[in-house]
Amino acid sequence: MAVKKLERYKMRGLINKDKLLLIAFLFTFISFWFLLPDYAINTISLSFCNGLVILGLLLLMRAGLISFGHGMYYCLGGYAVAMTYNFLQIKEVFVLIAFSVLAGFIVSFFLGFFVRRFRGIFFAMLNLALSMILFGIIVKSISLGSTDGFGIKELTYFNHAIEDEKRLNIFSYLLIVILTSLMMMIVMTFLKSPSGKILEAIRENEIRSSYLGISINKQIHKIYIFSSTLAALGGGLMVILIGHITPEDTAYWTRSGEFVFVAILSGSLNVFAPLIGSLFFEFIRSYALFYFPNTWQMIIGVVLILGILYLPEGIGSIFNKRKK
Amino acid sequence: MASIPFIILDSLVYASWLFMVASGLTLIYGVMKVLNVAHGSLYAFGAYANAWLIGWYFNNYTEFEFLSFLFIPISALVIGIILGFLIEKFFLRKIYFRDEIVVVLVTYGLFLIFEDAMKLIFGTTSYLPYQPRMLLGNINVLSIPYVIYDLAIIGIAALIWFLFNFIIKFTKIGKLLLSVINDREMSSALGINVNKFFIYTFTFGCLLGCLGGAVSAPMISVVPGIGVEVIVLAFAVVVTGGLGSVTGAAIGALFIGLARTITIFYAPQLELFIVFFVMAIILSFKPEGLFGSKEVRKI
Amino acid sequence: MLLEVKNLNKKFGSVSAANNINFKMNENEIIGVIGANGAGKTTFCNIITGYLKPDSGVILYEGKNITKFNVQEIKNIGIHRSFQIPQVFENLGVLENIIITELVAKNKQNALFEDAYSKKNYQNAIKLLEKFSFDVDKFKDKTVKELPQGARKVLDILIAIIGKPKVILLDEPTSGISTDEKNVIMKNILRAIKEFNISVLFIEHDMEIVEKFSERVVAFYNGEIIADDKPSKVFNQNNVKKFIIGGL
Ligand SMILES: Nc1ncnc2c1ncn2[C@@H]1O[C@H](COP(=O)(O)OP(=O)(O)O)[C@@H](O)[C@H]1O
Ligand SMILES: [Mg+2]
Numbered sequence: 001m002a003v004k005k006l007e008r009y010k011m012r013g014l015i016n017k018d019k020l021l022l023i024a025f026l027f028t029f030i031s032f033w034f035l036l037p038d039y040a041i042n043t044i045s046l047s048f049c050n051g052l053v054i055l056g057l058l059l060l061m062r063a064g065l066i067s068f069g070h071g072m073y074y075c076l077g078g079y080a081v082a083m084t085y086n087f088l089q090i091k092e093v094f095v096l097i098a099f100s101v102l103a104g105f106i107v108s109f110f111l112g113f114f115v116r117r118f119r120g121i122f123f124a125m126l127n128l129a130l131s132m133i134l135f136g137i138i139v140k141s142i143s144l145g146s147t148d149g150f151g152i153k154e155l156t157y158f159n160h161a162i163e164d165e166k167r168l169n170i171f172s173y174l175l176i177v178i179l180t181s182l183m184m185m186i187v188m189t190f191l192k193s194p195s196g197k198i199l200e201a202i203r204e205n206e207i208r209s210s211y212l213g214i215s216i217n218k219q220i221h222k223i224y225i226f227s228s229t230l231a232a233l234g235g236g237l238m239v240i241l242i243g244h245i246t247p248e249d250t251a252y253w254t255r256s257g258e259f260v261f262v263a264i265l266s267g268s269l270n271v272f273a274p275l276i277g278s279l280f281f282e283f284i285r286s287y288a289l290f291y292f293p294n295t296w297q298m299i300i301g302v303v304l305i306l307g308i309l310y311l312p313e314g315i316g317s318i319f320n321k322r323k324k
Numbered sequence: 325m326a327s328i329p330f331i332i333l334d335s336l337v338y339a340s341w342l343f344m345v346a347s348g349l350t351l352i353y354g355v356m357k358v359l360n361v362a363h364g365s366l367y368a369f370g371a372y373a374n375a376w377l378i379g380w381y382f383n384n385y386t387e388f389e390f391l392s393f394l395f396i397p398i399s400a401l402v403i404g405i406i407l408g409f410l411i412e413k414f415f416l417r418k419i420y421f422r423d424e425i426v427v428v429l430v431t432y433g434l435f436l437i438f439e440d441a442m443k444l445i446f447g448t449t450s451y452l453p454y455q456p457r458m459l460l461g462n463i464n465v466l467s468i469p470y471v472i473y474d475l476a477i478i479g480i481a482a483l484i485w486f487l488f489n490f491i492i493k494f495t496k497i498g499k500l501l502l503s504v505i506n507d508r509e510m511s512s513a514l515g516i517n518v519n520k521f522f523i524y525t526f527t528f529g530c531l532l533g534c535l536g537g538a539v540s541a542p543m544i545s546v547v548p549g550i551g552v553e554v555i556v557l558a559f560a561v562v563v564t565g566g567l568g569s570v571t572g573a574a575i576g577a578l579f580i581g582l583a584r585t586i587t588i589f590y591a592p593q594l595e596l597f598i599v600f601f602v603m604a605i606i607l608s609f610k611p612e613g614l615f616g617s618k619e620v621r622k623i
Numbered sequence: 624m625l626l627e628v629k630n631l632n633k634k635f636g637s638v639s640a641a642n643n644i645n646f647k648m649n650e651n652e653i654i655g656v657i658g659a660n661g662a663g664k665t666t667f668c669n670i671i672t673g674y675l676k677p678d679s680g681v682i683l684y685e686g687k688n689i690t691k692f693n694v695q696e697i698k699n700i701g702i703h704r705s706f707q708i709p710q711v712f713e714n715l716g717v718l719e720n721i722i723i724t725e726l727v728a729k730n731k732q733n734a735l736f737e738d739a740y741s742k743k744n745y746q747n748a749i750k751l752l753e754k755f756s757f758d759v760d761k762f763k764d765k766t767v768k769e770l771p772q773g774a775r776k777v778l779d780i781l782i783a784i785i786g787k788p789k790v791i792l793l794d795e796p797t798s799g800i801s802t803d804e805k806n807v808i809m810k811n812i813l814r815a816i817k818e819f820n821i822s823v824l825f826i827e828h829d830m831e832i833v834e835k836f837s838e839r840v841v842a843f844y845n846g847e848i849i850a851d852d853k854p855s856k857v858f859n860q861n862n863v864k865k866f867i868i869g870g871l
Contacts, residue, residue: 064425066429068432114607114608117607117611118611120423120425121424121425121428122563124425124428125359125428125556125559126563128556129556129559129560130600132552132556132596133597133600136595136596136597140593189735189736190735192739192740193734193735193737193739194723194731194732194734194739195733195734196739197723197726197740198726198727198732200715201712201715201723201727204712204713204715205710205711205713207621207623207674208710208712210693210694210695211672211694211698211703211704211710211783212698212723212724212727212728212782213695213698213699213727213728213786214695214727214732215695219732253552257436260429260432264429294440294443295444296440297436297437297439297440298436298437298439298441300433300436301432301433301434301435301436301437301440302433302437304429304430304432304433305415305430305433305434305437308419308426308429308433309415309418309419309430620675623665623669623674623706
């Protein structure tokens with residue numbers, strides 16, 4: 001019996017089917033470029049940008065945390081690209097992306113000192129508050145385009161210029177798909193490492209974790225930075241894809257609400273779930289906003305509640321620590 | 325140039341408003357350990373109901389204008405009681421034993437539902453039910469004209485605070501409530517009907533949220549999205565004061581009210597920022613809030 | 624002197640949970656702690672391990688003042704503990720509980736480029752459980768929340784032993800366990816602990832167990848230490864008989 005079990009553990013360690021799956025995932029989506037119509041490719045690209053935010057939320061969820069304001073980092077990443085483009089006249093995509101990642105990293109590094117002291121509802125709501133502040137600041141700043149936001153035009157990929165009309169092109173698509181897969185790979189490796197497992201310990205029992213000698217606040221800070229940086233990258237890619245950003249579409253609470261929604265329904269067990277979840281969501285949304293423009297939030301709310309109340313092992317089980 | 329008495333008065337009015345919208349939130353958390361995100365929607369519902377009634381009344385009648393004040397308690401009572409009861413009975417009751425995050429997600433879902441529901445019911449155009457506020461006119465405070473209606477908010481907030489303290493300190497219900505707050509299981513074992521306390525508390529808290537909205541309606545433009553700002557502000561207030569403490573919420577509201585008024589005079593674009601800045605400063609020194617008790621889990 | 628506590632005080636409101644406590648522990652001692660519920664035994668452990676801050680008093684470890692240390696720092700200098708109510712990772716497997724503990728003990732909580740649940744780590748975890756006579760075959764594929772109370776308690780204690788502390792505080796290691804099992808469990812734990820040269824303080828309500836396994840007994844009553852001596856002497860002291868043994 002014991003031998004058989006060991007076989008299974010060996011399988012887990014050596015033959016890594018997740019990595020194979022990820023490679024398959026990457027090539028499937030690359031091949032879609034040649035197979036699917038433009039609108040579908042566009043939706044896929046957008047869903048991957050957003051999926052990076054969800055991937056970030058998955059990391060937080062591993063530690064038992066959820067943020068109601070992760071749109072803030074999505075917004076920051078996007079504005080970092082738009083501002084670098086417009087203020088510094090940098091058109092090179094890879095530099096722009098680097099700026100969005102940097103923005104997410106720096107801001108979350110500093111805010112992390114504050115939010116890492118909080119858990120549960122406090123953590124969730126403080127992040128909502130932070131995103132509302134960012135929203136308020138942008139809306140009131142004429143130099144940042146206020147509610148109209150910012151646009152970018154022609155971009156260069158390794159000095160190879162692509163004109164403005166062709167935002168969605170083989171370069172931007174590959175960039176998004178490859179970066180997303182890379183991030184999934186990193187997150188996957190991280191979650192399997194001791195560093196990632198520590199998060200589960202923190203989620204399960206903070207008292208025991210600190211008695212083991214884990215510095216919980218530091219670990220949460222680390223994961224907050226990681227998660228926020230992913231969200232910022234998502235925002236940066238989104239601007240490169242769409243060419244435009246507004247505070248309402250990124251930092252406003254409704255967007256964060258959608259992120260939470262997809263994150264909760266996707267669960268935290270698997271790194272593919274956030275991307276697939278985001279893909280479904282984006283396709284449904286493109287129809288729903290057309291057919292039910294006024295009841296979209298309502299539908300999300302209903303599905304969220306039904307999911308939490310009636311999917312016993314899905315959603316709620318991420319947070320199935322019982323109340324004392 | 326703003327004079328000091330004027331700043332103080334403005335702060336007091338704003339603090340009273342904050343306390344009014346935050347008191348229900350902190351009460352519900354204090355008793356039930358539920359952070360009700362839908363509190364913002366209840367505020368918005370109360371505001372919409374009152375705005376609609378006022379609009380309807382002044383469109384159809386020109387006499388007995390003072391009757392329009394009755395719409396405040398009417399909308400608060402009707403909406404607060406109905407929604408409070410329904411939310412508690414059909415959603416929260418099923419999940420009290422779950423993690424706080426799960427509960428907050430459910431109230432968050434309700435919040436999303438209500439946001440659209442209000443758009444469907446009341447439309448997306450703004451309501452400006454200014455008439456009741458005009459009716460009361462102005463009064464000179466230190467030779468500066470001040471709207472009487474706004475000053476009345478201070479009275480309402482004081483009344484709510486007084487009511488809370490009176491109930492807790494001098495009534496039997498208050499004593500039972502305290503025992504429910506201190507030890508839910510023990511109270512239940514002693515024969516106190518905890519479920520009943522929960523439904524009453526929740527409904528009362530919702531009523532306060534609606535009341536806040538109804539009272540505010542004549543002072544604001546009632547538009548979609550007012551709920552979210554209120555829940556975020558109310559959250560800042562109750563966290564600053566200590567989640568679950570009503571007096572804490574009052575003190576927190578005063579701090580934040582003062583900081584905000586000063587900011588509005590000198591740097592209006594930082595309005596929302598300053599609210600959270602005050603909160604962040606206070607939480608940096610006392611993470612459980614001014615009147616919050618640090619909960620050391622017994623191990 | 625390994626551990627020394629001087630004039631320790633702690634109040635919760637009007638309740639005095641630690642009232643001028645003075646206590647010394649030598650290397651390789653096994654000390655039993657007795658006292659009725661609410662006497663302040665757990666609070667004593669909580670203060671030593673930095674979970675609670677004392678109102679006043681000093682705690683010395685190998686002569687060094689550790690009064691202000693937090694839980695992690697206390698752990699890092701080699702004082703571990705188990706809990707009255709097991710503090711384990713409920714939704715994780717038994718083996719995973721052990722693996723995570725070992726990883727942290729080896730200071731790998733920030734390691735990125737290795738597989739936490741590797742075959743080697745599983746084998747180590749199984750070996751470790753076997754060493755402590757934990758019923759590996761029966762429980763190793765279960766999550767902690769599926770374990771019976773006794774196995775949970777043992778797991779909680781094992782987690783405290785991993786990392787080889789110099790001092791271990793066991794808070795009611797046998798509560799909720801049947802009388803037959805108590806002896807076996809205590810024997811297994813103490814045997815393993817002896818092997819590592821760990822000094823032990825264990826809180827226990829069962830006087831037979833205390834008498835059998837401890838060399839010294841400390842009796843708590845209302846936040847005070849009312850007796851501290853050999854078991855036979857403490858059990859014969861009048862106030863101990865009246866307040867603790869009789870009161871049970
Ligand atoms: N975190 C706490 N908050 C308030 N009172 C506490 C706390 N921990 C312990 N007490 C009180 O201190 C006294 C001692 O408790 P404890 O140390 O748990 O006793 P024992 O472990 O001996 O049964 C009891 O009256 C208990 O109610
Ligand atoms: Mg105890």
